[in-house]
Amino acid sequence: MNLTDIQELDIIDPFAKHREQFQLPENKVYLDGNSLGIMTKATETRLQNVIQQQWSQDLINSWNDHNWVNLPQTVGEKIAHLIGAEPEQTICCDSISVNLFKALTAALTIVQTQDSERTVVLSTKDNFPTDLYMVQGVAQFLGQHRCQLKLVDESELEQHINSKTALVLATEVNFRTGRRINAKQLVANAHENGALVILDLAHSAGAMPVHLDDWQVDFAVGCTYKYLNGGPGAPAFIYAAKRHHKNMSQPLSGWFGHARPFDFSPEYEPAAGIQQMLTGTPSVLAMSAVDAALDVFKGVSLEKLREKSLQLSDVFHQLLKTHDLDDVLQPIFPEQRSERGSQLSYHYEHAYGLCQALIQRGVVADFRAPNYIRFGFTPLYNSFEDIWQAAEQLRQVLAENEHLDPRWQQRNTVT
Amino acid sequence: MNLTDIQELDIIDPFAKHREQFQLPENKVYLDGNSLGIMTKATETRLQNVIQQQWSQDLINSWNDHNWVNLPQTVGEKIAHLIGAEPEQTICCDSISVNLFKALTAALTIVQTQDSERTVVLSTKDNFPTDLYMVQGVAQFLGQHRCQLKLVDESELEQHINSKTALVLATEVNFRTGRRINAKQLVANAHENGALVILDLAHSAGAMPVHLDDWQVDFAVGCTYKYLNGGPGAPAFIYAAKRHHKNMSQPLSGWFGHARPFDFSPEYEPAAGIQQMLTGTPSVLAMSAVDAALDVFKGVSLEKLREKSLQLSDVFHQLLKTHDLDDVLQPIFPEQRSERGSQLSYHYEHAYGLCQALIQRGVVADFRAPNYIRFGFTPLYNSFEDIWQAAEQLRQVLAENEHLDPRWQQRNTVT
Numbered sequence: 124m125n126l127t128d129i130q131e132l133d134i135i136d137p138f139a140k141h142r143e144q145f146q147l148p149e150n151k152v153y154l155d156g157n158s159l160g161i162m163t164k165a166t167e168t169r170l171q172n173v174i175q176q177q178w179s180q181d182l183i184n185s186w187n188d189h190n191w192v193n194l195p196q197t198v199g200e201k202i203a204h205l206i207g208a209e210p211e212q213t214i215c216c217d218s219i220s221v222n223l224f225k226a227l228t229a230a231l232t233i234v235q236t237q238d239s240e241r242t243v244v245l246s247t248k249d250n251f252p253t254d255l256y257m258v259q260g261v262a263q264f265l266g267q268h269r270c271q272l273k274l275v276d277e278s279e280l281e282q283h284i285n286s287k288t289a290l291v292l293a294t295e296v297n298f299r300t301g302r303r304i305n306a307k308q309l310v311a312n313a314h315e316n317g318a319l320v321i322l323d324l325a326h327s328a329g330a331m332p333v334h335l336d337d338w339q340v341d342f343a344v345g346c347t348y349k350y351l352n353g354g355p356g357a358p359a360f361i362y363a364a365k366r367h368h369k370n371m372s373q374p375l376s377g378w379f380g381h382a383r384p385f386d387f388s389p390e391y392e393p394a395a396g397i398q399q400m401l402t403g404t405p406s407v408l409a410m411s412a413v414d415a416a417l418d419v420f421k422g423v424s425l426e427k428l429r430e431k432s433l434q435l436s437d438v439f440h441q442l443l444k445t446h447d448l449d450d451v452l453q454p455i456f457p458e459q460r461s462e463r464g465s466q467l468s469y470h471y472e473h474a475y476g477l478c479q480a481l482i483q484r485g486v487v488a489d490f491r492a493p494n495y496i497r498f499g500f501t502p503l504y505n506s507f508e509d510i511w512q513a514a515e516q517l518r519q520v521l522a523e524n525e526h527l528d529p530r531w532q533q534r535n536t537v538t
Numbered sequence: 539m540n541l542t543d544i545q546e547l548d549i550i551d552p553f554a555k556h557r558e559q560f561q562l563p564e565n566k567v568y569l570d571g572n573s574l575g576i577m578t579k580a581t582e583t584r585l586q587n588v589i590q591q592q593w594s595q596d597l598i599n600s601w602n603d604h605n606w607v608n609l610p611q612t613v614g615e616k617i618a619h620l621i622g623a624e625p626e627q628t629i630c631c632d633s634i635s636v637n638l639f640k641a642l643t644a645a646l647t648i649v650q651t652q653d654s655e656r657t658v659v660l661s662t663k664d665n666f667p668t669d670l671y672m673v674q675g676v677a678q679f680l681g682q683h684r685c686q687l688k689l690v691d692e693s694e695l696e697q698h699i700n701s702k703t704a705l706v707l708a709t710e711v712n713f714r715t716g717r718r719i720n721a722k723q724l725v726a727n728a729h730e731n732g733a734l735v736i737l738d739l740a741h742s743a744g745a746m747p748v749h750l751d752d753w754q755v756d757f758a759v760g761c762t763y764k765y766l767n768g769g770p771g772a773p774a775f776i777y778a779a780k781r782h783h784k785n786m787s788q789p790l791s792g793w794f795g796h797a798r799p800f801d802f803s804p805e806y807e808p809a810a811g812i813q814q815m816l817t818g819t820p821s822v823l824a825m826s827a828v829d830a831a832l833d834v835f836k837g838v839s840l841e842k843l844r845e846k847s848l849q850l851s852d853v854f855h856q857l858l859k860t861h862d863l864d865d866v867l868q869p870i871f872p873e874q875r876s877e878r879g880s881q882l883s884y885h886y887e888h889a890y891g892l893c894q895a896l897i898q899r900g901v902v903a904d905f906r907a908p909n910y911i912r913f914g915f916t917p918l919y920n921s922f923e924d925i926w927q928a929a930e931q932l933r934q935v936l937a938e939n940e941h942l943d944p945r946w947q948q949r950n951t952v953t
Contacts, residue, residue, distance in 0.1 A: 179576070179577045183574045186770075218820075219818055219819075221818055252796070252802050252804060257790075257792060260789035372678065377635030378667050403774070406770070408769055408771075408827060482599070
């Protein structure tokens with residue numbers, strides 16, 4: 124496969140035009156959209172308006188006049204389109220961690236009203252740590268008689284669901300390996316065994332089709348700063364299936380989740396629907412950025428997006444093979460396309476140095492402890508030529524031993 | 539008092555220069571900084587840099603290169619200077635509501651480790667509703683045997699502290715009346731009776747001196763979008779006195795509060811100090827705005843700021859008297875200067891219409907249900923001529939009966 128073949132793929136790419144909607148960084152091949160998405164041009168325009176008009180000129184009146192007060196709902200509904208959710212089940216607010224706390228407490232209450240013996244929250248050892256930490260927080264406060272975290276291998280998750288299981292907490296695409304679980308099958312299995320499912324969509328939303336309603340997922344949370352390009356640390360989202368709205372409650376009962384927040388009543392009365400998942404006043408700067416960023420998905424077929432994502436990863440791995448590097452970098456991603464997320468991860472002894480050396484050459488990938496390198500593919504803005512460049516620079520780094528440079532001491536990175 | 543006298547006051551105002559650091563709205567007298575502060579010019583510059591360089595060009599590397607990862611601490615320490623807190627006790631994150639949940643659960647645990655019979659959280663009927671809602675959330679979550687909310691009149695708060703009281707949850711300056719409690723005395727009384735105090739500084743921070751360490755306050759929360767000018771819905775802050783750090787824990791144990799978040803360990807281990815109050819990934823746009831906004835306080839004497847704030851309110855009320863309006867608008871603020879916040883509130887039958895009619899004339903004040911009008915004074919950017927203009931327009935609105943215009947149907951507003 125040579126550069127001409129690659130360029131041919133870009134010519135017929137149905138998303139070539141979408142790339143132009145992004146404020147692409149100069150002189151970079153960016154394969155880290157699974158960590159922090161690139162800003163869209165519409166986002167910049169929107170932020171300028173929020174700064175120069177809405178906040179600085181219109182000030183407090185903007186809560187009504189520019190509809191700040193409904194941003195959590197407006198943004199939530201745009202996300203709903205991307206995760207297979209009918210309206211009024213998805214809302215944008217807080218962080219994934221905080222939203223997990225709401226989902227965990229709400230779901231536990233529902234299950235335990237039926238069967239107080241169900242106390243186990245089942246999850247996987249290599250789930251993203253904050254997911255596990257939030258279960259530990261709930262367990263510490265409710266006590267072991269209400270909540271116990273049980274961790275198993277990802278491959279054995281389903282076989283551990285039993286009559287003690289209250290909830291299964293699973294992330295659809297593993298942040299380290301990029302392995303995608305069969306969420307539909309997991310939910311069916313959990314429900315058959317009387318448990319509910321909370322699904323973390325951090326590495327799925329905006330990268331592939333998700334069918335929360337069809338799969339009968341109970342609760343879900345997700346991130347807007349990866350494939351949804353909402354900006355660094357952008358607010359997260361939470362989904363609660365409509366069938367649970369009547370029976371759910373969660374303790375972060377702030378005034379934005381009140382049925383009539385502007386009555387300023389001293390008694391909390393939860394709003395009827397998904398709005399009861401809101402807590403405090405949302406950041407308008409952060410919310411406006413997500414709101415604008417989501418418009419790039421208008422008219423996008425998630426099936427076609429998924430196909431391009433898989434094609435990008437196929438081409439990347441094929442090029443590594445061509446460079447005889449598929450033995451040097453050991454794939455830790457699944458061979459089956461259907462089991463992959465939108466990233467390829469490799470085990471490599473000098474993964475940190477490799478990552479740093481690539482950055483020096485303008486190729487941004489991601490290191491994950493202890494020695495993995497992740498290449499994220501964002502089909503809305505990554506071209507096939509990006510992939511070709513990345514593989515070529517990777518080849519040169521290794522040929523020149525740049526990854527062994529003593530400068531590359533291990534240090535912290537952020538997901 | 540005529541306009542010339544007023545203009546004289548502006549000439550000798552020590553904060554006249556600070557006004558120039560704000561992006562003042564055109565053709566407006568803005569007396570609503572107690573709801574949403576005005577943007578500083580430095581904030582706009584900073585946001586432009588975050589948008590055009592840090593996010594769009596430097597992307598993921600900015601977590602380290604632009605120190606995004608430490609924003610909660612950096613901003614927290616800037617706030618600490620304004621609330622009388624020695625370093626390492628204040629951090630910026632989440633909303634007030636979410637931070638209240640952390641403070642409530644942390645403080646309850648500390649008290650109940652000593653004395654499990656102390657289950658009452660004492661607060662005031664007219665506290666800001668979200669404060670009360672969060673106690674109701676905790677009570678529901680932990681059960682009545684751990685947490686019960688007891689509401690009393692603000693004037694009787696201290697006399698209700700007894701051997702059942704775990705916590706006193708008080709807001710220093712009431713959002714409706716603007717009445718300021720004696721926090722130092724409250725804390726002394728609570729401690730004498732074995733209870734801890736959580737203080738809400740939403741209407742204090744940035745408007746007057748606060749002495750959390752000196753007053754021996756246990757926990758505090760506060761808002762950055764009012765007198766701190768951090769932007770609409772900007773992240774809040776939380777303070778925990780150092781003496782409690784060893785014994786405190788809170789259930790929103792997200793990865794940013796971990797001792798070593800980037801180890802990605804499946805076991806939660808809280809960070810040693812105030813950092814354990816962090817939960818999820820912070821919004822960089824929102825945090826950067828607060829960070830920049832706080833620089834306007836560099837070198838500001840909070841005592842002098844307080845003096846100007848009281849002077850602004852004195853002048854305003856004096857002008858209403860001059861216009862014979864102090865019987866029409868009934869003061870609900872305390873006569874004693876020391877008991878006032880940085881706002882004056884009046885009861886008036888047509889408060890909503892009055893507020894709307896004033897907005898039409900470019901004077902922005904604030905309506906609070908059922909029939910109060912609040913005038914907020916922000917001494918860093920309000921001039922004495924602003925006050926004169928507001929009183930003059932108010933006189934004209936009432937003289938012309940503009941407040942009775944049938945257009946002014948009651949509707950929602952946001953604090």
